[in-house]
Amino acid sequence: MTIRIDRAMLDALVDAARGSARRRLHRNLHQDAxxxxxxxxxxxxxxxxxxxxRHSAPGKRETLTLLRGRLGxxxxxxxxRVQETCLLEAGGEVLGVELAAGVYHSVVALDTGTVIFEVKAGPYNPALDVERAAWAPAxxxxxxRDYLAGLHALFAANQA
Incomplete structure (x- = not known):
């Protein structure tokens, strides 16, 4: 089956994310976990x-490619402790990254309507796939909210 990733699909996903409690939403392109x-x-x-x-299991590299907007x-x-930051911009200098397994990370959308294409090794097991940082607020x-504001502040010079 061919899946077209077009503007209409991205627009619908963005609209649904804006209406969700978490203010983000994903759409799987794979058929099952x-x-x-x-x-x-x-x-x-x-x-x-x-x-x-982080995704600690061996081989759980994660690739993020920005399709729309800006992402920190x-x-x-x-x-x-923050070790590195990277600004991803659709059509910009850095469009994506590949993260090694076991690296703690987070992202912040810097524009409304930001959309990421993510690829990582499966299978997906929710009990083992993600280890949330004990040092960060739930x-x-x-x-x-304050923690998120601090993450945004890391990219203040890049705010439009």
Whole structure:
């Protein structure tokens, strides 16, 4: 089956993300969690907090390619200190990244309507796939808003 990733698909995903409680939404392109390659589109809004996390299983590299908008990527050491940031811009200098397994990371949307294409090794097992950072606030915690603001501040010079 051919799946076309077109403007209408991205527009619908962005609209759905804007209406979701988490202010982000994904659409799987793979048929099920058992597939050896997981491929998905993620629409994310600037007020969506992605808890720093890592994929520790060997071979769980993650590739992010920006299709729309601007995205800030933050890499952390095991204690939560920022080690590196990277600005991804659709049509810009950096369009995507490949992350090694075991690296704590988070992303922040810097534009409304930002869309990412993500690829990582499967199969997907929710119990084992993601390790959330113990040093970062939970997504639902009140401190998450302040933490998100701090992540955005890392890219303040790049804000439009």
């Amino acid at each position: 058992a597939e050896p390659v997981q491929r998905l589109l993620i629409a994310i809004e600037p007020d969506s907090y992605v808890v720093p996390h 990527l933050i890499l952390f050491d095991n204690g939560g 997504e639902s915690a009140p401190a998450g």
